[in-house]
Amino acid sequence: xxxxxxxxxxxxxxxxxxxxxxxxxxxxxxxxxxxxxxxxxxxxxxxxxxxxxxxxxxxxxxxxxxxxxxxxxxxxxxxxxxxxxxxxxxxxxxxxxxxxxxxxxxxxxxxxxxxxxxxxxxxxxxxxxxxxxxxxxxxxxxxxxxxxxxxxxxxxxxxxxxxxxxxxxxxxxxxxxxxxxxxxxxxxxxxxxxxxxxxxxxxxxxxxxxxxxxxxxxxxxxxxxxxxxxxxxxxxxxxxxxxxxxxxxxxxxxxxxxxxxxxxxxxxxxxxxxxxxxxxxxxxxxxxxxxxxxxxxxxxxxxxxxxxxxxxxxxxxxxxxxxxxxxxxxxx
Amino acid sequence: xxxxxxxxxxxxxxxxxxxxxxxxxxxxxxxxxxxxxxxxxxxxxxxxxxxxxxxxxxxxxxxxxxxxxxxxxxxxxxxxxxxxxxxxxxxxxxxxxxxxxxxxxxxxxxxxxxxxxxxxxxxxxxxxxxxxxxxxxxxxxxxxxxxxxxxxxxxxxxxxxxxxxxxxxxxxxxxxxxxxxxxxxxxxxxxxxxxxxxxxxxxxxxxxxxxxxxxxxxxxxxxxxxxxxxxxxxxxxxxxxxxxxxxxxxxxxxxxxxxxxxxxxxxxxxxxxxxxxxxxxxxxxxxxxxxxxxxxxxxxxxxxxxxxxxxxxxxxxxxxxxxxxxxxxxxxxxxxxxxxxxxxxxxxxxxxxxxxxxxxxxxxxxxxxxxxxxxxxxxxxxxxxxxxxxxxxxxxxxxxxxxxxxxxxxxxxxxxxxxxxxxxxxxxxxxxxxxxxxxxxxxxxxxxxxxxxxxxxxxxxxxxxxxxxxxxxxxxxxxxxxxxxxxxxxxxxxxxxxxxxxxxxxxxxxxxxxxxxxxxxxxxxxxxxxxxxxxxxxxxxxxxxxxxxxx
Numbered sequence: 001x002x003x004x005x006x007x008x009x010x011x012x013x014x015x016x017x018x019x020x021x022x023x024x025x026x027x028x029x030x031x032x033x034x035x036x037x038x039x040x041x042x043x044x045x046x047x048x049x050x051x052x053x054x055x056x057x058x059x060x061x062x063x064x065x066x067x068x069x070x071x072x073x074x075x076x077x078x079x080x081x082x083x084x085x086x087x088x089x090x091x092x093x094x095x096x097x098x099x100x101x102x103x104x105x106x107x108x109x110x111x112x113x114x115x116x117x118x119x120x121x122x123x124x125x126x127x128x129x130x131x132x133x134x135x136x137x138x139x140x141x142x143x144x145x146x147x148x149x150x151x152x153x154x155x156x157x158x159x160x161x162x163x164x165x166x167x168x169x170x171x172x173x174x175x176x177x178x179x180x181x182x183x184x185x186x187x188x189x190x191x192x193x194x195x196x197x198x199x200x201x202x203x204x205x206x207x208x209x210x211x212x213x214x215x216x217x218x219x220x221x222x223x224x225x226x227x228x229x230x231x232x233x234x235x236x237x238x239x240x241x242x243x244x245x246x247x248x249x250x251x252x253x254x255x256x257x258x259x260x261x262x263x264x265x266x267x268x269x270x271x272x273x274x275x276x277x278x279x280x281x282x283x284x285x286x287x288x289x290x291x292x293x294x295x296x297x298x299x300x301x302x303x304x305x306x307x308x309x310x311x312x313x314x315x316x317x318x319x320x321x322x323x324x325x326x327x328x329x330x331x332x
Numbered sequence: 333x334x335x336x337x338x339x340x341x342x343x344x345x346x347x348x349x350x351x352x353x354x355x356x357x358x359x360x361x362x363x364x365x366x367x368x369x370x371x372x373x374x375x376x377x378x379x380x381x382x383x384x385x386x387x388x389x390x391x392x393x394x395x396x397x398x399x400x401x402x403x404x405x406x407x408x409x410x411x412x413x414x415x416x417x418x419x420x421x422x423x424x425x426x427x428x429x430x431x432x433x434x435x436x437x438x439x440x441x442x443x444x445x446x447x448x449x450x451x452x453x454x455x456x457x458x459x460x461x462x463x464x465x466x467x468x469x470x471x472x473x474x475x476x477x478x479x480x481x482x483x484x485x486x487x488x489x490x491x492x493x494x495x496x497x498x499x500x501x502x503x504x505x506x507x508x509x510x511x512x513x514x515x516x517x518x519x520x521x522x523x524x525x526x527x528x529x530x531x532x533x534x535x536x537x538x539x540x541x542x543x544x545x546x547x548x549x550x551x552x553x554x555x556x557x558x559x560x561x562x563x564x565x566x567x568x569x570x571x572x573x574x575x576x577x578x579x580x581x582x583x584x585x586x587x588x589x590x591x592x593x594x595x596x597x598x599x600x601x602x603x604x605x606x607x608x609x610x611x612x613x614x615x616x617x618x619x620x621x622x623x624x625x626x627x628x629x630x631x632x633x634x635x636x637x638x639x640x641x642x643x644x645x646x647x648x649x650x651x652x653x654x655x656x657x658x659x660x661x662x663x664x665x666x667x668x669x670x671x672x673x674x675x676x677x678x679x680x681x682x683x684x685x686x687x688x689x690x691x692x693x694x695x696x697x698x699x700x701x702x703x704x705x706x707x708x709x710x711x712x713x714x715x716x717x718x719x720x721x722x723x724x725x726x727x728x729x730x731x732x733x734x735x736x737x738x739x740x741x742x743x744x745x746x747x748x749x750x751x752x753x754x755x756x757x758x759x760x761x762x763x764x765x766x767x768x769x770x771x772x773x774x775x776x777x778x779x780x781x782x783x784x785x786x787x788x789x790x791x792x793x794x795x796x797x798x799x800x801x802x803x804x805x806x807x808x809x810x811x812x813x814x815x816x817x818x819x820x821x822x823x824x825x826x827x828x829x830x831x832x833x834x835x836x837x838x839x840x841x842x843x844x845x846x847x848x849x850x851x852x853x854x855x856x857x858x859x860x861x862x863x864x865x866x867x868x869x870x871x872x873x874x875x876x877x878x879x880x881x882x883x
Contacts, residue, residue, distance in 0.1 A: 235422055251438070
């Protein structure tokens with residue numbers, strides 16, 4: 001059996017490969033979109049001369065392969081380039097006023113911090129909650145509690161996110177003004193205020209991701225209840241709670257961890273709709289805006305971050321699954 | 333003290349849920365057990381042995397219910413207790429030892445932590461006391477390195493050692509009653525004897541009462557003071573062990589006793605110049621890049637004869653079969669068919685070469701596709717190898733079904749799930765026969781079956797051999813099967829052939845020490861067999877210890 005460190009190194013390598021493939025796919029996809037940045041930014045004033053000038057300035061006239069490799073080379077060193085939209089094209093139209101250049105990294109950083117904060121708040125509510133509900137549902141399976149928990153979580157996952165969001169706004173911001181309905185986040189906020197502003201979108205996300213994790217916890221535990229070692233634990237006279245927590249749960253961890261990882265990745269990458277509803281300044285909004293105007297450097301950087309989040313979280317899930325398995329942790 | 337009644341079951345009825353209705357599993361069984369006595373429960377699969385054993389703890393598996401009768405343990409009616417009160421007895425005063433220790437130990441926790449769980453939970457001992465006691469029990473059960481073995485995880489310990497550790501775990505609260513549910517069925521014979529000796533010893537030392545469930549008469553003869561025979565949820569008869577063995581009253585019990593009588597007549601010796609059908613010549617093989625699992629294995633199988641390949645788990649028996657089939661190309665050596673080398677990999681063999689070597693599997697359940705009708709399971713090889721289609725194909729399938737003693741009109745359209753275990757194994761045989769092979773590998777074909785059913789399969793295989801002149805390579809760990817069916821025997825240990833020869837030579841001394849150990853470890857019906865053997869060999873010269881000494 002291979003050692004744990006070999007497995008981790010191998011997964012890391014595969015992760016890097018995945019990122020490169022993702023970057024290629026994104027580059028091609030953006031390339032295939034009709035229209036380009038120059039036309040989008042110039043709008044009505046898109047004379048052929050102006051379009052050509054901007055293209056030349058941005059290097060859009062160079063061959064695709066050359067542009068991709070150049071960008072990839074810079075990205076590896078941490079330089080994601082400069083957002084097209086923040087460049088100053090005033091020179092093309094005459095007067096020049098401002099020459100400061102904002103890099104993609106500078107632009108993404110505060111947004112990414114916000115996204116992580118939202119994901120963190122949502123996860124620290126959703127993960128313990130879904131584990132507890134899942135364990136209780138397994139313990140009292142086929143009881144009223146089990147059914148209610150299932151129906152409730154399934155309903156919340158089946159409803160569109162914006163709908164869940166508006167319902168929560170209705171109850172927690174309009175009818176009972178406890179939480180703000182708009183997430184007005186700025187950098188100098190203290191933690192408490194930030195948390196309060198983030199809580200409502202975090203609750204919506206909690207409702208969205210709880211069902212998966214809760215149902216997997218329940219299923220993974222129930223799946224083990226027929227095993228001989230569970231019967232053995234019951235025949236030792238142990239209480240049902242102890243049987244589940246001590247004997248079933250440690251063996252059910254691997255699938256649960258994997259579903260948690262997938263949902264955490266979703267919390268980072270899939271929250272555009274919720275961000276829009278609450279006007280939350282996260283990466284999702286920035287991403288959608290930059291797609292609209294074909295701001296290639298920004299789109300690619302966002303995609304890479306999303307892909308990296310998936311790869312890292314899955315890697316983490318793999319490592320934790322390995323650690324939760326005594327056969328791999330303590331080879332013969 | 334010894335006459336005090338510990339367990340009293342009266343008119344117990346248990347039902348199990350199947351296909352939306354309750355079907356009876358136990359129909360009104362009575363059972364009495366005195367303190368310090370051991371009661372053997374025997375019967376074939378489906379007799380309700382395990383269900384009855386668990387019911388003695390007031391426990392039923394999911395999907396079962398106790399529908400009538402009473403279970404009194406030490407004067408208290410288990411069925412009248414609340415769940416909480418019953419849990420207070422389980423583990424503490426009544427303990428359970430399961431069939432597969434490997435599956436019944438939780439893989440996530442160390443052995444000693446599982447050992448101390450019940451005593452600490454029930455407040456019998458502190459954790460430290462129980463740990464010390466556990467090590468003491470491990471020593472009494474002759475586990476190697478008793479002070480440290482408890483700190484290992486279950487997967488780091490062998491099956492026989494785990495089974496003893498589980499017996500120690502059952503003893504951890506010093507219960508009044510232990511239910512042993514087939515504790516040695518999954519073990520090799522040389523390991524089994526060690527576990528049997530350990531269990532018997534410790535049950536005697538602590539004066540614990542026990543219910544010993546098994547389908548193996550010779551084992552129960554060693555372990556039990558009394559024997560109760562069950563058949564489909566009814567008691568057939570009960571008596572003390574010696575009178576039961578010497579003088580069974582009921583027809584069913586007599587038929588159980590008689591199983592071991594099947595033996596084929598000896599065949600004439602093989603002619604000197606005859607070419608073997610299959611010849612394994614100096615085969616060395618390994619899985620992937622790991623260490624060799626076969627070392628220079630050679631033996632011949634002649635036309636119309638049966639070679640039994642005997643050995644314990646891990647001895648390489650099934651790996652030889654895989655090499656012959658071409659599933660595992662050997663690193664060195666070759667497999668000769670009628671004197672000519674077969675290509676190492678099945679991918680390079682011609683259809684004709686594939687046809688001549690067929691296989692029957694241990695688990696008919698998993699070897700037959702449950703979604704395919706019998707007609708097509710057998711029909712496919714008929715079509716593939718013989719090229720028969722339509723009516724011709726169906727006629728041939730019907731003919732094959734008749735050969736395996738199943739009525740074609742009844743079975744052609746069925747699916748495997750509608751058949752019993754023995755019938756499924758017969759279909760497996762028919763599928764092999766459909767290719768009209770000259771050589772069939774039978775891999776533990778009877779070990780998943782009840783004795784009576786297994787005997788039927790052995791008789792069928794013998795008859796087919798006489799009629800069709802097929803050669804068998806019979807892989808088994810069961811020496812009774814070897815006695816019944818083999819012409820030649822090959823004994824394997826750790827990937828090497830340690831002894832080979834005609835059957836009559838193999839069963840008469842002198843032997844290779846390993847063959848000797850293997851033969852002497854097979855339980856016999858004599859209730860004094862284990863006592864005598866232990867006196868003869870010494871307690872440290874059986875099982876793993878003896879194997880280790882040999883090396």
